[in-house]
Amino acid sequence: MPTVPEPLASLPVDPPPIQVVGCDASGFNGLTHAWQQALRQADLVVAPARLLNDLEHQVKSSSPGGGPALLASDGLITLLSRLRQALETRESVIVLASGDPLWFGIGRLLLQHLPPGSLRFHPGPTCLQLAFARLGRPWQDARWVSLHGRDPEPLAQALQQRPAALGVLCDPDQGGALSVRRLLASSGLEATYRFWLGERLGHPDERLRCFAPGEPLPGDLDRLHLVVLIAEPPAPPAAETMPLFGLEDGLWLQHEDQPGLMTKREVRIQLLADLNLPERGVLWDVGAGVGSVGLEALRLRPQLQLWAIERRAGAAVLIGANAARLQVHPAGILEAEAVESLACLPDPDRVLIGGGGRSRDALLQMVLERLRPGGIVVVPLATLEALAAGRQAMEQAGLQVGISQLQAWRGTPLGDGTRLMPLNPVLVLKGRRT
Numbered sequence: 001m002p003t004v005p006e007p008l009a010s011l012p013v014d015p016p017p018i019q020v021v022g023c024d025a026s027g028f029n030g031l032t033h034a035w036q037q038a039l040r041q042a043d044l045v046v047a048p049a050r051l052l053n054d055l056e057h058q059v060k061s062s063s064p065g066g067g068p069a070l071l072a073s074d075g076l077i078t079l080l081s082r083l084r085q086a087l088e089t090r091e092s093v094i095v096l097a098s099g100d101p102l103w104f105g106i107g108r109l110l111l112q113h114l115p116p117g118s119l120r121f122h123p124g125p126t127c128l129q130l131a132f133a134r135l136g137r138p139w140q141d142a143r144w145v146s147l148h149g150r151d152p153e154p155l156a157q158a159l160q161q162r163p164a165a166l167g168v169l170c171d172p173d174q175g176g177a178l179s180v181r182r183l184l185a186s187s188g189l190e191a192t193y194r195f196w197l198g199e200r201l202g203h204p205d206e207r208l209r210c211f212a213p214g215e216p217l218p219g220d221l222d223r224l225h226l227v228v229l230i231a232e233p234p235a236p237p238a239a240e241t242m243p244l245f246g247l248e249d250g251l252w253l254q255h256e257d258q259p260g261l262m263t264k265r266e267v268r269i270q271l272l273a274d275l276n277l278p279e280r281g282v283l284w285d286v287g288a289g290v291g292s293v294g295l296e297a298l299r300l301r302p303q304l305q306l307w308a309i310e311r312r313a314g315a316a317v318l319i320g321a322n323a324a325r326l327q328v329h330p331a332g333i334l335e336a337e338a339v340e341s342l343a344c345l346p347d348p349d350r351v352l353i354g355g356g357g358r359s360r361d362a363l364l365q366m367v368l369e370r371l372r373p374g375g376i377v378v379v380p381l382a383t384l385e386a387l388a389a390g391r392q393a394m395e396q397a398g399l400q401v402g403i404s405q406l407q408a409w410r411g412t413p414l415g416d417g418t419r420l421m422p423l424n425p426v427l428v429l430k431g432r433r434t
Contacts, residue, residue, distance in 0.1 A: 017117065018083060018093045020101045020110065022124025024202020025224055027051040027096065028058040030124070035094075042068040043091035044082070049074050050224070051096060073097070073106060080113050087118055098224075099126035104146045104169055128167040130201040131228045134208045139165060147171045152183055152412050156421045159187045162259030164231045166193075172223040175413055180227045181217070182413040188248035188265060191234040199225045231259070236325045245272055245296050252290050253322050255312060262290045263354065266408035267380065267426050274378045274404075274430050275350050277301045281372075282331075284348045285309065286338045286363065287355015291319035291330075294352070298328035305331040307345050309338045310355070338363050342370070351377040361389055368397040371433050379429040390429045399431035 019038070024030045027047070028039065039045055039055070040063040047055055049072040060067035073079055073095065086093045100123035101107035110119055125133075132139035142165035145155045149171060158166055170176040177197055184190050190213040199207040199222040211217060237251050246269045252262060263271070271293050277283070280303050285294030288308035298306050308319050308330055316335040323330055334341045339359055347370045353363060360379075367377055377394070381387050387403065394401045405427050409420035 016090060016092055017120040018086070018095060018110070018114070019120055019122065020095045020097055020107060021122045022097050022099050022101055022105075022126075024099070024125055024127075024130060025200040025206065026203045027054050029054075030202055035122075039094055040067060041092070042094045044069045044071060044086055044093045045096065046071045046073045046079065046083070046093065047096035048072065048098065055096075068094075076109065083110075083114060087114070099124055099129075104148065125202070127169070127198065127201050127226050128228075131167065131196070131198045131208065131226060132165075134198070134201070134206075135196065135228070135230070137165070137230070139167075141165060142167055144169070147174065147179065149174075152179065152414060152419075153421060155180070155183055156187065156410075156412055159184065159189055162189075162192070162231065162254060164256075164259075166229040168227040168229070170226055172221075172225070175416070176223075177217055177221065177225060177227050179413040180229075181211075184229070185213075186410050186412055187250075189250035191237075191248070192231060192250035193229040194232055196228040196230065197221075197225060198228065201226075239327070242299075242326075245269065245300055247292075247296065247326075251325075252292055253318055253325070254290060255314065255318060263292050263380070264408075264423055266423065267406055268293050268296060270404075270406050270426075270428065271352060271378055271380060272296060272300065274376075274428060275352065276376055277304065278349055279303060281305070281349030282307070282346050284342070284345065284351045284367070286342075286351065286353045286367070287311075288315070288319060288333075289354060291322045291333075293354065294330065295319070295323055295326055295328055297350075298323075298330065299326060302328065304350075305346070307332045307334065307348075309334045309336065309341055311335070311337050339366065342366055347372050349375050351375070353377065353379045360386065361393065364390060364393050368393065368399070368431075373433055375433045377431045381427040381429060382424070384427070387427050387429055394429070394431035397431075397433075399433055402430040402432075404428045404430075 021035055039059050045068045052070055055070055071082055097106045101121055103126055107121060128144055143158055143163040144167040145158050146169040168180050195211045197209055234251050246265055249265050277297055277300055279301055282305045283297055285308045288294055288310040291308050294306045294308050316333045319333050339362055349372050351367050371377060379390055391401055405425055407425045408423045411418045412421045
């Protein structure tokens with residue numbers, strides 16, 4: 001089996017560096033006149049195989065003496081051997097690469113296997129730059145993920161953080177744009193993003209199109225493509241399309257500064273079950289976030305009095321907007337510190353403590369002093385230390401205590417199949433006053 005050659009130990013004095021030049025999908029025609037002339041005068045030109053036919057016409061046919069030798073950059077072993085030879089024989093070499101060679105490009109491999117100082121890089125516009133330029137949207141807030149030969153987990157993690165814009169470099173051999181769409185759907189976020197598909201950006205035949213959820217992707221999708229996801233407020237869900245409970249994560253309006261900070265659907269379903277909601281009574285949702293658990297509780301039990309408490313600035317407006325979208329009516333939404341606001345509320349029959357931070361212990365003590373007979377308090381937690389402290393407080397208050405751990409996985413595309421991607425595990429502490 002062939003192996004990658006070892007880096008050169010020594011070279012002649014001051015060998016001419018290999019020029020690594022970035023270009024868009026148009027290849028030769030997208031270069032400056034100076035680089036076009038340099039290609040004609042080079043000894044060796046290396047480029048992706050898709051550009052070689054054009055280079056044969058544009059470079060070799062118009063160059064004196066037959067022009068440079070052409071080599072496809074797709075075969076790593078052959079490529080490195082030939083570049084080593086060119087350095088030893090002091091040939092002039094130009095390597096054409098897509099966009100910026102040092103951004104998910106061939107530059108990293110060349111630096112790993114060729115001597116320091118033998119390479120000089122000249123970046124061109126990346127496909128991501130071209131996509132945002134075509135969209136006419138600033139992209140300093142954008143994130144990006146490459147799926148070329150990579151596991152889809154980084155994309156799943158990026159989606160959970162709900163970035164304002166996300167560029168995805170697709171691997172056509174592992175599903176391409178369809179994999180991105182499937183992962184978007186499995187995350188419950190199709191309603192939250194506009195799905196833009198860019199093909200051969202920079203080429204005269206480039207395409208950049210927006211696809212609605214469920215709209216078929218093109219059957220003639222070019223291998224050279226990427227996806228750009230642009231966040232947008234989800235449309236209000238139609239009442240007839242909503243499930244009884246367990247709304248998709250993408251249907252909730254989010255805090256712009258921390259858009260992924262909400263109770264995920266699987267956890268929300270479990271917490272609603274653990275609360276064992278009565279038909280009537282008072283529910284405190286402490287650390288309500290975007291209001292997802294408390295508002296879903298109101299959909300199940302419209303006659304409950306829901307008091308949502310969240311200290312984050314703008315929380316009252318956001319929770320109120322989510323309530324209006326679901327056509328439910330909380331008794332009150334308080335934008336304040338919980339320990340300072342509970343005194344003015346009626347005694348609760350059910351309490352969900354989803355926040356509190358360092359003041360969680362003091363907050364739990366206040367709840368236990370106010371919880372009505374037969375009442376239930378549920379506390380989702382991330383650490384064993386917090387679980388131990390909460391359990392001790394509940395047992396000392398005479399509550400019947402239960403502990404569980406919720407670990408959920410979501411199916412995500414992996415090539416032609418599906419793998420399970422884990423969500424963060426959640427410890428659930430439940431106390432019932434008898």
